[in-house]
Amino acid sequence: MIDKNSPIPIYHQLEEHLKSKIESGAIKADEAIPSEREYAERYQISRMTVRQALNNLVSDGYLYRQKGKGTFVNKKKVEQRLHGLTSFTEDMIERGMKPSSKLLSFEIIAAGAETAHRLNIKENTPVYEIKRVRLADAAPMALETTYLPANLIKGLTEEIINQSLYRYIEEKLSFTIHEATQQIEAAIAKDIEIKHLQIEKGAPILLIHRSSFLKDGTPFEYVKSAYRADRYKFIHSMQRGK
Amino acid sequence: MIDKNSPIPIYHQLEEHLKSKIESGAIKADEAIPSEREYAERYQISRMTVRQALNNLVSDGYLYRQKGKGTFVNKKKVEQRLHGLTSFTEDMIERGMKPSSKLLSFEIIAAGAETAHRLNIKENTPVYEIKRVRLADAAPMALETTYLPANLIKGLTEEIINQSLYRYIEEKLSFTIHEATQQIEAAIAKDIEIKHLQIEKGAPILLIHRSSFLKDGTPFEYVKSAYRADRYKFIHSMQRGK
DNA sequence: ATTATATAGTTGTCTATACCAGTTAGTGTA
DNA sequence: TACACTAACTGGTATAGACAACTATATAAT
The missing domain is CATH 3.40.1410.10 (Chorismate lyase-like)
Known part of the structure; x- marks a missing residue:
């Protein structure tokens, strides 16, 4: 799942893994994902690395956080098409x-x-x-x-x-x-x-x-x-x- | 400048400080700001804390980074807006x-x-x-x-x-x-x-x-x-x- | 039963360090 | 002169740990 020796950064691997889980519907909207510490433990990576992945997904709108409670999946993004940047x-x-x-x-x-x-x-x-x-x-x-x-x-x-x-x-x-x-x-x-x-x-x-x-x-x-x-x-x- | 005992997070203080410097024009577009290590040294804070402040300013469009070169001030949003309807x-x-x-x-x-x-x-x-x-x-x-x-x-x-x-x-x-x-x-x-x-x-x-x-x-x-x-x-x- | 209190979980902030990768300027060599 | 190398910078990634702030639940005292 997570390859520490890959040239692709760990946080990026986790990001993609989570993104696909969200987009496939494996985790539904407003459901909690595992905690940062659990990811860190599960993949034997640092919690800060987990946070870096989650931070990116939060700023991309895939997740939202609640202090003391957990991190949750956001509602599906509205399809934003290329406006003007047409091929x-x-x-x-x-x-x-x-x-x-x-x-x-x-x-x-x-x-x-x-x-x-x-x-x-x-x-x-x-x-x-x-x-x-x-x-x-x-x-x-x-x-x-x-x-x-x-x-x-x-x-x-x-x-x-x-x-x-x-x-x-x-x-x-x-x-x-x-x-x-x-x-x-x-x-x-x-x-x-x-x-x-x-x-x-x-x-x-x-x-x-x-x-x-x-x-x-x-x-x-x-x-x-x-x-x-x-x-x-x-x-x-x-x-x-x- | 930076108050470590303030309830306001350090990275947020640095963020606001930098933002006002940029908006006042004290640092002009495409000019480099001090390096992350220099900020860390100057304010006696961790480089990771500096990065957290800069990360936010980057995602807000105030700054952009270039690996190996430095971190630079972005053009004002007015300037980078598409100039429309020009005579x-x-x-x-x-x-x-x-x-x-x-x-x-x-x-x-x-x-x-x-x-x-x-x-x-x-x-x-x-x-x-x-x-x-x-x-x-x-x-x-x-x-x-x-x-x-x-x-x-x-x-x-x-x-x-x-x-x-x-x-x-x-x-x-x-x-x-x-x-x-x-x-x-x-x-x-x-x-x-x-x-x-x-x-x-x-x-x-x-x-x-x-x-x-x-x-x-x-x-x-x-x-x-x-x-x-x-x-x-x-x-x-x-x-x-x- | 109700109310405190402890405690175990969560995310948030911060530290100190390490190494990698790209840039740049200077230095030494062919 | 031209070129290769080195050293000193830059940001990028990752670690391990600490404490704070907040939430939920279980437990003990009333």
């Missing part, structure tokens, strides 16, 4: 189109200057580079290159990026995705874009550069996308803050 | 450029099909049409056409649109501006844009269509803008709601 897949589905992808390359390379700057890492640090043609209703929509710091986003496989990268980051790696910034510009298609997007020479494209950040401000993703301007409009709504 | 003037000032305008035309016309649809009014209803070249540092940046329902936005003058249209709407007309939606696309410049933006034939432009709404949902503004792609990138940040 290509979600974006296309919202637009009523069927998304698909064609993987061009998937490898670990040394970060270039721009990528290093965007990911706040040093040049030549290893990063995943994923090149894909994004299709909507089987027609090319965008040419997309994703960079992820290999030291942060570990254990990435083709399988994962074909499923949901964000879910992997949040659920398996237990990071919290917080915000993203995008820069959008217009340009004339270059040869590689002409080829993969099947457009004419001189055709305009919409270039989107996205940096995504974790809750602690760490950038974890940098995506460069070239969209066919004749098929894609970037839609965006904003509200005035209080 | 061209505010946008350029934020980018460190000096905005100005050249009025091309200012008249009341009958709404066309597209404009009527966007403003949710009937065709041929009177609307203001304002055509301007927007300049940044005295160089053409965008060609902008604004439509406003004449029956809603009353008493508009050249004077007002050269000042702040939004302020006029909110302060003089007592409307509350609430949100805007934008559609952004790439295109090749047409003749009129080539002329006013002083760009080459075949040059790409960034087309932004913005509809703005009052609090009650009434659309009050429709703006079509064509930006020089070589000088303008649309920047946009989004957060995940909680």
